[in-house]
Amino acid sequence: ISEDIKIILSSIQQISVAIKDIKQSNKDILGRLTSIEAHLKESDERLMAAEAQLAALTSTVSELWSQLDDQENRARWNNIRILGFPEGVEQGNPTKFLEEALSAILKLPARTDLSIERAHQSLAPHPVPGQRPHPFIIKLLRFPVKELLQRSARELGTPEWEGHKILLFPDLSKALQDRRQQFLPTKKILRDKLIKYGLFYPDTLQVTYKGSTSSFRSAEEIRSKPHGIQLGNVEGGGNPRK
16 A cells, blocks of 8 residues: 555656646637737737728828829810821921811911911831821910810811811820810710700719709719719700810
8 A cells, every 4th residue: 555655646746847837828828829829919010000001092092193184185275186197197297287177177367377386297217007106295385265165166076187087186185185084975865855054173973964963973873862863764955065
């Protein structure tokens, strides 16, 4: 019995040592977990700060991009893009050619001073046969002249020069052109239904129907707006405005 007791006591001592080792290991693990939690908390705080900074930078970049796009379009305020003239028709002097051609095809009053400051073709590779020729871009010294040219072109419908249809457009940035082009399907519906509308700078579509005017900044807004114009079932009436 004495030997059995010694064996039991020895086993208990071994178990006690093992328990102490386990406690120490648990203490080390707990310390590591505490350290990991602290690091995770610090990482979360850094991530939240980085996300907030990224959101602020994204907002700033978006605002700066909008300002830059606005400045680019304002710099083109007196510009007109002209499509339809064949390649090489200007014979090295686009300003003189366009002053004479535009006055003739738009039926402007005699001695109208167009005040073209600069005229050139868009910078792009030379078109191959069958491709659309380069458009001309003119910069006018006076904004009223730009309005005169655009108004005269609208009144004539589609002016022609020696069998070529000539089109006049505002010279807008690519980004603004893309935003305006989203309204093309809607404008076609409005024209077909003879509903009065206008596309105002920079990219606002105003529709007048039955004495009420609604404004839209995107095609999605037209589809989702719960009131105002319902393009799917409106009746014809009024005069379209391009």
